[in-house]
Amino acid sequence: MAELYDPQFGAASNALFNTALGAYLLAMVGYFFRMAFTKVAEGQTTATRAGRRIGVASTVIASVGVLAHTASIVTRGLAAERVPWANMYEYSSALSLLAVAIGLVVLQRRLGLGHLMGFVLALATTTMAIALMLYTDPGPIVPSLQSYWIRIHVTSAMVASAIFMVAFAATALYLVKDTAERRVAERSGQGFTGSTVGAASVTPGAEVAAGEGAALAEGEAGAAPGAGGDQPDDRLDGDAVEGAGYASPLEQRRVLTAWPFGVVPAAVVGPFTLVVYQAPVAAAVSAFVAAAIGLLSRWSVPHLPDAKTLDTLAYRTIAFGFPIWTFAIIAGAVWAEEAWGRFWGWDPKETGSFFTWVLYAAYLHARSTSGWRGRRAAWIGVVSFAALMVTYYVVNLFVVGLHSYAGV
Amino acid sequence: MTQTAPSREPTRAPERGVALPEVPGPGETARRAWRWLRRMSTAIWLLFALAAASVVATFVPQEPVIPTTVESWRSGIEGPGTEVSAVFDALGLYDVYGSPWFAAIVVLLFVSLTGCLVPRWRAFLRDARRPPPRGRGLTALRQSTTLRTSLPPEEGLAVVEASLARRRYRRRRLAQEETASGLAQVAAERGRWREGGSLLFHASFYLLLVGIVVAQGFGFVGQVNVAEGQAFTDTRISYDVADPGRFFDLEDHAGFAVRLDAFDLAFFEDGTPERFVSEVTVLEDGEEVRVGEAVAVNERLEHAGMNLYQMRFGMAPRVEVRAGDSDLFADQVMLGQGEGNTWTGVAKVSAADPQIALEILLVPDFARDADGEPISAGPAPGDPRLFANLWVGDLGLERPVPATQFDRDGGQRVDAVELGEGESAALLGGALEVAFPELTMWSGFQVAHQPGRAILLAAGVLVLVGLVPSLYAYRRRIWAEARPVEGGSEVTVAGVALQRVEAFDDAYAELVEELADALDAQHPTSGEPGEEERQG
Numbered sequence A: 001m002a003e004l005y006d007p008q009f010g011a012a013s014n015a016l017f018n019t020a021l022g023a024y025l026l027a028m029v030g031y032f033f034r035m036a037f038t039k040v041a042e043g044q045t046t047a048t049r050a051g052r053r054i055g056v057a058s059t060v061i062a063s064v065g066v067l068a069h070t071a072s073i074v075t076r077g078l079a080a081e082r083v084p085w086a087n088m089y090e091y092s093s094a095l096s097l098l099a100v101a102i103g104l105v106v107l108q109r110r111l112g113l114g115h116l117m118g119f120v121l122a123l124a125t126t127t128m129a130i131a132l133m134l135y136t137d138p139g140p141i142v143p144s145l146q147s148y149w150i151r152i153h154v155t156s157a158m159v160a161s162a163i164f165m166v167a168f169a170a171t172a173l174y175l176v177k178d179t180a181e182r183r184v185a186e187r188s189g190q191g192f193t194g195s196t197v198g199a200a201s202v203t204p205g206a207e208v209a210a211g212e213g214a215a216l217a218e219g220e221a222g223a224a225p226g227a228g229g230d231q232p233d234d235r236l237d238g239d240a241v242e243g244a245g246y247a248s249p250l251e252q253r254r255v256l257t258a259w260p261f262g263v264v265p266a267a268v269v270g271p272f273t274l275v276v277y278q279a280p281v282a283a284a285v286s287a288f289v290a291a292a293i294g295l296l297s298r299w300s301v302p303h304l305p306d307a308k309t310l311d312t313l314a315y316r317t318i319a320f321g322f323p324i325w326t327f328a329i330i331a332g333a334v335w336a337e338e339a340w341g342r343f344w345g346w347d348p349k350e351t352g353s354f355f356t357w358v359l360y361a362a363y364l365h366a367r368s369t370s371g372w373r374g375r376r377a378a379w380i381g382v383v384s385f386a387a388l389m390v391t392y393y394v395v396n397l398f399v400v401g402l403h404s405y406a407g408v
Numbered sequence B: 001m002t003q004t005a006p007s008r009e010p011t012r013a014p015e016r017g018v019a020l021p022e023v024p025g026p027g028e029t030a031r032r033a034w035r036w037l038r039r040m041s042t043a044i045w046l047l048f049a050l051a052a053a054s055v056v057a058t059f060v061p062q063e064p065v066i067p068t069t070v071e072s073w074r075s076g077i078e079g080p081g082t083e084v085s086a087v088f089d090a091l092g093l094y095d096v097y098g099s100p101w102f103a104a105i106v107v108l109l110f111v112s113l114t115g116c117l118v119p120r121w122r123a124f125l126r127d128a129r130r131p132p133p134r135g136r137g138l139t140a141l142r143q144s145t146t147l148r149t150s151l152p153p154e155e156g157l158a159v160v161e162a163s164l165a166r167r168r169y170r171r172r173r174l175a176q177e178e179t180a181s182g183l184a185q186v187a188a189e190r191g192r193w194r195e196g197g198s199l200l201f202h203a204s205f206y207l208l209l210v211g212i213v214v215a216q217g218f219g220f221v222g223q224v225n226v227a228e229g230q231a232f233t234d235t236r237i238s239y240d241v242a243d244p245g246r247f248f249d250l251e252d253h254a255g256f257a258v259r260l261d262a263f264d265l266a267f268f269e270d271g272t273p274e275r276f277v278s279e280v281t282v283l284e285d286g287e288e289v290r291v292g293e294a295v296a297v298n299e300r301l302e303h304a305g306m307n308l309y310q311m312r313f314g315m316a317p318r319v320e321v322r323a324g325d326s327d328l329f330a331d332q333v334m335l336g337q338g339e340g341n342t343w344t345g346v347a348k349v350s351a352a353d354p355q356i357a358l359e360i361l362l363v364p365d366f367a368r369d370a371d372g373e374p375i376s377a378g379p380a381p382g383d384p385r386l387f388a389n390l391w392v393g394d395l396g397l398e399r400p401v402p403a404t405q406f407d408r409d410g411g412q413r414v415d416a417v418e419l420g421e422g423e424s425a426a427l428l429g430g431a432l433e434v435a436f437p438e439l440t441m442w443s444g445f446q447v448a449h450q451p452g453r454a455i456l457l458a459a460g461v462l463v464l465v466g467l468v469p470s471l472y473a474y475r476r477r478i479w480a481e482a483r484p485v486e487g488g489s490e491v492t493v494a495g496v497a498l499q500r501v502e503a504f505d506d507a508y509a510e511l512v513e514e515l516a517d518a519l520d521a522q523h524p525t526s527g528e529p530g531e532e533e534r535q536g
């Protein structure tokens, strides 16, 4: 009989995991504090000195967390002598690492949207908490998973999921911010034109975009006659979003009713934990944490990037993740053909990843269809992410299928 | 609603003085349906319908996938109860993917897809042959810069053209007479693959459909369980489960035989299987053509167009039952997995009157727990122990019941026996003798003929090949005009982007910088709208 795993590496991996989790939580608090120490006026955000310091400290702590987390996953792989994302604990762990890394590198560094990091960390730590509840020792994997395809199929699914997770943060915050911008615009008496993106609809900047579309099509018949083919679909330019003329950015917070921000996340997360883990205490704690994060999202509204930026970010991340998810499904079909003798058997897991894919495809369509762009599309994005989570957690835990052997 | 359809009768309603609702004629209805199907929001709703169907199929067990669970939902043992189950059945929810309404969604999607694609393809093919369009009013564009250079106009434009060539723009030179401004112009464009990729991506769904139809129609999937030392032949009747495609006939089976020579099994110490391998020999007309081939998970065996896959496995004790001198039963009994590493099954000894059956529990590695109850120390065979209950009576063995079942109500349990490997014992005071000479294994194979593999793979590749540029290629246009001035020329560069405008702004700035260097320009002056400040 083969040795199950190397216990020393296993213990090291767990310790590093806890270190990473601690670092992320600390950094998350730091990022939210940084927000508090940021002055917002007329669409301009300026960090105070304390805010900048806290920001740097949070970045350092989060980066240390990423290093510890990476080490945790590497040692886990060494302990089990295989790919370290073959069961739910490992997959969740690696998924959250990727989400944090993408947040730090792409959101914070490349796009300068560090204010979103608190929320990315919240999602990542939630995933890690789920990972802890599903913890198993670094055992071996069943023969059906002993294939190089696990690297291709599972890794690409995981990368896409991490991207979708970041996209979800942007999508949800877009909906919050957009609501705030709309309400402020309505109250300040500015005509609300009902265009797709709240901020753009109350500014003259929108016409610039329209004019340019015309210039592009100039001198030719039909640049791209497909439905909605010609709309600039992912503009991230600031001039369309010049502050909506609001009196005070803090007004954006005031116009949002507080209780749904606490109640809705708690009502989703609490019962989920209760059903999955049958532990009332864990359910209460997670409901409380969810409510706190929900309320934080309301609190942070004035500090968030404008709705248009968030919408664009959501679109670009989903558009980036989608081909990877597509690839993961195709790779899965090829693997299934090699291992089981059929490409596709409508096994619950296959079905789940399929409807997730279809929903994200619907999102991409909605994003380029007038009447759907903006809030409606964003809701599809939210539902798609919910589908992704259901596909992974609910289907794995509750529905029996061929994939079930992947186990907890 | 305002256009009048030709097929409508215009006269009757006014005579009666009643305004009848306008009833569109069949032609008009068809046109409206077609228009509706071509709308993008229809496509989105159809995608929702597809997703909803899959959600249902994820949480309601599907008959083709797990028939046993469906059976227990139908009979109310599991699931929401028999009444709900009847509703599910009526709606086809136990076989969503085989239901007419699912087919309807798919058909509508493809009709809609066709409606979208035909005009888009036509336009794309028409535009693909067209050179980049000429620009007009360049200084009014958002990104517009005028550079002074000592080069004459033609050479200035050549410099621009070279830079654009490096950036893989398609270019076109326009002479003075051809432009609105009366100046020579370079018109350039890139990003056609955004639309082209999208079209390819959508079109590959037809290929996917063809692949699925071929795979389903001409394919075959069968399952068969064999005990060590036994063989099965590739004929329709020897499969336990056979699912041939509509066009896969009985004669399409090659008729070779596969013998399971040995089944190797290794476990990790926590009891999970580490590896299981079937060692097989392929025979054709009784001749061994391939000897000692391994079939394992992720390691199939291909023979005569059929693929052999390792699926399940289990224990198959050899059991013998004798009554006096006559052998009533001598076979390997394929057992199914029971609780806690045990294996259970039934040996149907005789369908005579009275019928006899042995209900078997096999413990692969015999031990006793704290309470003295027999348990298995592990999953691997160590000290195998066979427990058998002898049933006699009207057990329904003549009826086609599943191999592991018999009618307990019709008979009685009359005796029980416990045997180690190689032992035998007398039952019913010596009337019967039961022996357990040897523990062997059985292996379950999936045997599949899969045509259309290449088509499906090609479709998958095309999906990706189309998808990537459709999402990541960005359409941009750049124009340059050169106006002759004292001691050189003024080159005006302008551009617009349809996607990722902010990235274009950076790329444009880079281009202008490069051009300024190359043209040795003195004072780059920007056009007014480009100056607008960006806010981060």
Ligand code: HEM
Pocket (backbone or CB within 6 Å): A226, A227, A228, A229, A230, A233, A361, A364, A365, A368, B037, B038, B039, B040, B041, B043, B109, B112, B113, B114, B115, B116, B117, B197, B198, B199, B201, B202, B205, B467, B470, B471
């Ligand atoms: C078979 C189901 C379909 C799937 C899975 C699907 C999927 C997608 C995806 C993923 C995209 C985004 C990538 C791209 O731009 O190519 C897209 C774009 C598009 N789809 Fe579909 N689609 C389907 C059916 C349709 C139908 C029926 C229509 C027509 C009503 C349609 C029209 C379009 C158009 C016009 C775009 C381009 C949008 C843009 O300019 O960004 N699709 N589709």
